[in-house]
Amino acid sequence: MRKQTRFRPAAWSAVLILAGLLLPRATAFSQDEKLDTAAIRKIRLEGLTRSHVMDIAFHLTDASGNRLTASPGFNRAANWARQQLTDWGLTGATLDPWGEFGKGWELQKSYLAMTAPYYKPLIAYPKAWCEGTNGPKSASVLLISATDSAGLEKYKGQLTGRILIPAIDEVYQQSFKPDATRYTDEQLDSMSKVEMKPVDTAELRRRRAAFNRGPMAFLNTLRAEALKEGAIAILSQSPRGHDGTLFVQGGGPYQATSPANFLDMVIPLEDYTTIQRLLKAGIPVTLDADVKTKFYTDDTKGYNVIAEIKGTDKKLKDEVVMLGGHLDSWHSATGATDNAAGCTVMMEVVRILKTLGIQPRRTIRIALWSGEEEGLLGSRGYVKKTFADPAVMQLLPAHATFDAYFNIDNGTGKVRGIYLQGNEACRSIFTQWLQPFHDLGATTVTISNTGGTDHLSFDAVGLPGFQFIQDEIEYSTRTHHTNMDSYEHLREDDLKQIATIVAAFVYNTAQRDEKLPRKQLPAPRPAGRGF
Amino acid sequence: MRKQTRFRPAAWSAVLILAGLLLPRATAFSQDEKLDTAAIRKIRLEGLTRSHVMDIAFHLTDASGNRLTASPGFNRAANWARQQLTDWGLTGATLDPWGEFGKGWELQKSYLAMTAPYYKPLIAYPKAWCEGTNGPKSASVLLISATDSAGLEKYKGQLTGRILIPAIDEVYQQSFKPDATRYTDEQLDSMSKVEMKPVDTAELRRRRAAFNRGPMAFLNTLRAEALKEGAIAILSQSPRGHDGTLFVQGGGPYQATSPANFLDMVIPLEDYTTIQRLLKAGIPVTLDADVKTKFYTDDTKGYNVIAEIKGTDKKLKDEVVMLGGHLDSWHSATGATDNAAGCTVMMEVVRILKTLGIQPRRTIRIALWSGEEEGLLGSRGYVKKTFADPAVMQLLPAHATFDAYFNIDNGTGKVRGIYLQGNEACRSIFTQWLQPFHDLGATTVTISNTGGTDHLSFDAVGLPGFQFIQDEIEYSTRTHHTNMDSYEHLREDDLKQIATIVAAFVYNTAQRDEKLPRKQLPAPRPAGRGF
Incomplete structure (x- = not known):
């Protein structure tokens, strides 16, 4: 028989009212569960x-x-x-x-500003596990209008000392929906009635593979070329981000044996497309960048x-x-x-x-x-x-x-x-x-x-x-x-x-007297086929 | 009789359809206005x-x-x-x-970052017509828990080399409303029926005077003390701003004879209150600031x-x-x-x-x-x-x-x-x-x-x-x-x-044959009693 914590209704009632607690005095619980x-x-x-x-x-x-x-x-x-x-x-x-x-990593300085055609400080965050600029640098920005590794051929030999900005199509659209929401009763009701849908992990794996062969392979090639030719940094825009909100994650491997990742800085969509429009209009853009990062490898x-x-x-x-x-x-x-x-x-x-x-x-x-x-x-x-x-x-x-x-x-x-x-x-x-x-x-x-x-x-x-x-x-x-x-x-x-x-x-x-029920034991899942 | 631009329905119709123009062929305009x-x-x-x-x-x-x-x-x-x-x-x-x-003004460099208790680059904009830091500075932050000039007495002698952050009560509340909206039919209908309300300019002037005697006088005193003792900057939070959106205006007078304004930097509410909470908890906060501004006085x-x-x-x-x-x-x-x-x-x-x-x-x-x-x-x-x-x-x-x-x-x-x-x-x-x-x-x-x-x-x-x-x-x-x-x-x-x-x-x-009707000529309004 489980230990019951003692409850004295008289002593608690005032406090409960103060606390605005609406718990009914005698809850009609099912016989299944002995609720304390x-x-x-x-x-x-x-x-x-x-x-x-x-x-x-x-x-x-x-x-x-x-x-x-x-x-x-x-x-x-x-x-x-x-x-x-x-x-x-x-x-x-x-x-x-x-x-x-793997490695610990920390930002120790991050400064990015447009200095031509005019000065503007940029909101900017290096992705995690990236290396820095090795001191303050000034660099002209190069628009990379390619979507696959083959398209990068035409930029060979032009990357030294540059900051690279891959061209994007994305255009901001105001959503007219609130940023903050709560579930409605209708949504909750529909969740309670939903039937179990098996996750199509094969489809997920296919999509991931396509992403890895496509945009990820392109970015990796660009990073490798940038490193080889001595570019300063690559700029990324923030998917889903606007109004100063930036989504920022990792810039590559963090394992103890991995080299530092080439500097990849996320900037607001608003500034990203400004730079892109200026370059497309033939107006040169120069950025000052000063980024210092530190890796921790002692443990x-x-x-x-x-x-x-x-x-x-x-x-x-x-x-x-x-x-x-x-x-x-x-x-x-x-x-x-x-x-x-x-x-x-x-x-x-x-x-x-x-x-x-x-x-x-x-x-x-x-x-x-x-x-x-x-x-x-x-x-x-x-x-x-x-x-x-x-x-x-x-x-x-x-x-x-x-x-x-x-x-x-x-x-x-x-x-x-x-x-x-x-x-x-x-x-x-x-x-x-x-x-x-x-x-x-x-x-x-x-x-x-x-x-x-x-x-x-x-x-x-x-x-x-x-x-x-x-x-x-x-x-x-x-x-x-x-x-x-x-x-x-x-x-x-x-x-x-x-x-x-x-x-x-x-x-x-x-x-509870019994442990919670379990589902059937799953079959072994070979490593690398994550969930 | 006014000149009519010629209109050929046949030639235009296809283009009008392409353009999705819904203008009816024969609009029943009132006789009052001869619309072309x-x-x-x-x-x-x-x-x-x-x-x-x-x-x-x-x-x-x-x-x-x-x-x-x-x-x-x-x-x-x-x-x-x-x-x-x-x-x-x-x-x-x-x-x-x-x-x-008055003076032209331009930002030439703006860098602000928290360096203790840990590093974080801050979104930050100096208010217009402020002076800079005269080179990179590192400064510990001082929380100013006062709301009027008298309350500043206790900080005398402590401002040298510091960055000042006036205490605020404000707490962010998600709005659950869209950032972007359009007028509804109901709102427009109500606007069309509204009656003219005279603007209570006396009340507006009273409110402005109260603001000038209160928060503005406090800020001016703080700026004067900061300048006198050699503080580095004052921080401002951004009223109404959140998520990286900052509302930034002027930092004081811009007339040709006005001195440069003491550096006042707007930072996000999120960072402002973080710094305030750290200081209230007795955790020292240090900022690095490097701001350069330029004034133009040639014209x-x-x-x-x-x-x-x-x-x-x-x-x-x-x-x-x-x-x-x-x-x-x-x-x-x-x-x-x-x-x-x-x-x-x-x-x-x-x-x-x-x-x-x-x-x-x-x-x-x-x-x-x-x-x-x-x-x-x-x-x-x-x-x-x-x-x-x-x-x-x-x-x-x-x-x-x-x-x-x-x-x-x-x-x-x-x-x-x-x-x-x-x-x-x-x-x-x-x-x-x-x-x-x-x-x-x-x-x-x-x-x-x-x-x-x-x-x-x-x-x-x-x-x-x-x-x-x-x-x-x-x-x-x-x-x-x-x-x-x-x-x-x-x-x-x-x-x-x-x-x-x-x-x-x-x-x-x-x-139009006649000019648009005018309202009655207003009485002279002495200078300084703006609209």
Whole structure:
């Protein structure tokens, strides 16, 4: 029989009213799930009215800087998180190596300005793992009107000392749609009714291969020629970016043995097309560039932050419920919504549970992953060494005692429900678990899977891994991988709501008599055929 | 009897269909206005299908750079416009001095980056007419937690070598509204029915005085102290700006006798509050700044670009219809929507009329103003020397022969109608003039006045001055006085529509038997009590 946290209605009622909590006094839960409503009320009160989310977020963003995997900023954040988790009373908080990552990298100076036909300072960010300019340089810009490697022939011998700008067709169109949105009732209803669609991984692989043969091969040839002839830099425009918002990612390989990548700087679409129009009109454009970058090679391993609240039930304490999000970010801002938000709420979840003195039956383990942006590397490395290698599917002992993993990685928007990730057997359970949070807007269970982040690493070896449905807010439009992904774009009330609901899910999982149901064990998937 | 441009229905019909022109064959115009439908059809065809707007806009924005009054960029654009107007066959195109303006100013280098607690390059623009840093400087940032001059006492002696950041309360809130909008039918309908509300100029003056005594006096004291103690710069956040969009204007006086203003740099709200939070948490922040600015004092007069299409009617050719927009801009982008758009369409209007070989009865005169951003200086100077000084209202001879002035200065959005500026007698006329353009979305006549731009200079001396109702698009949210006000934010189809409709209005005015009705002559308004 599980331990019940005591609940005294009289003492709590005033505080509950103050907190505006609308949880009905006698919730008609199905007999299936024994919900500990007293504990959930406490979690709500702590999560919604005594939240630490903005303080945690401050330390992960403003105070740490960007958290590119293996960078000094990542290490600052990881060390702060380890210490904070320890201070809250978690056990064994550690920076846990998951395998070989590669080089750390950091921007030390970045200046780019147009100096002819007139002066204009440019918003500009070098892509990650690029080399610098080796001191201030002034360079005339060369328009590269080619779309494939053969088309580059005509520029041979002209690249020395130049800055290169590949021609683009793109023209900005105002969208007349809001940057920030929430799911409508209709959208949620349609998500709840959707049927499972198998992902056509073969089609995805075909598309990726076509991209690699086409635009990527062109860019690689251009970079190689630029390096060979001694060009200064290549300019990139920011796909989807406008109004000063730039989407900036990596500039090439980061492995310990890889050479530094040729300097590739992202500038606003508005300036990119200005330069292109000037050059097409025969007006020479000159840029001043001064970029300094630093590589760190003293420790090329990758690390996740791991910590636990030990289970207390004699029979179940070696079983593990996990929660997490990736701590690493891209580098042009402080990755507030991608994904300090996820780490913030997961840290807040364990803070809430520790603060309430909850004694979980199963062990609760938090993981703040690294290397997610480079391909879920941290969570994959952790899963491989702890549970199973998806390439061979030989199960390690911990595979049997694992319960479920909950992930947050879709920005700052509040929870509107949960993705079943194809695990239909969990539908009734999660539907009941969401009932106490309908008043907070979390109602929907969908069979859909959602891709692109760390719960997939668990799913790949047949372990239950879940993500929550979150309101989009500005994720695709303004923050995801952008120079604007900073603290100011977080929404405090949304983060409080997420932490509260995830805390309840983690608590319910830890206390449940049975582990959550699993899907069928997948077949081994040869390495390199990622998910 | 006015000259009719010949119209041959058979020859035109195919082209009209190609152009998608929906103008009905027999428009039931009121007897009041004799509309030259043949000329209007020609104007539509030229304006909508053989437009030069994007080429004109390119020269005024990309090719010229920013057009701060009296700056080299303004001069480039003004000289190009004068030459282009001449090339199109306009008469007497000239840079016409309107009076004393002050100093030209130009940015020659601008670099600002956070270097502690970690490196981050900052989007940053010095306000206009500020001095630079006199070489690269590194400075620790001082949070100024004061709101009035008295509160600054406690910082005395601490400013030397520092960069100052006044504390703010502002917190970003996502708007959930589109950045780009158009007027709805309901909004237009309500505009057409609105009654004239007198502007409470006394209240406006009270508010301005309160602002000058409050925030402005505080900032001036802070600047004076900063200068006295040898601080490096003051930081400003960008009101209304987010996502990399910065609203940047002037940093103080620009008169020939004024000293250079203390360096005041606008940075994104996101970075401003990051620095503030770090300092409040006791984490020192260091910035590197390297700003170089240049003042031009060889010619401190202000100039408008003026050119004419001479009138051909014996009786009316000395009467004048004017059209214009301000050519000057702020300096952090190329002022595409504020107001290259207005100058572009007005230049396109005269190009259309010249190309069609139209022989106007009255003289048509285009004016591209300067000094608008500093208080409608160019148009006020022109009106004062040409028609009347609003301070004394002694009318010059040209006041009697002036007909009307049409202005465009509300961005890139298409025309939805026209503001009567309180001139009810023009309602029926303009209502009829808009009829051939209902299919292009221009339908609405409102008695309202619209403030803040050059038609007010004419209105102030009792001359008919009008602005058109334009769709907002991104004017208030993204482009008006921002670093994003560049060519890419223009909408070609909208500009074509504006030019076409304004060309028709200008043509109708030039050909009309009578001048447009005037409002009552206003009383003299003492200088300094601006509108």
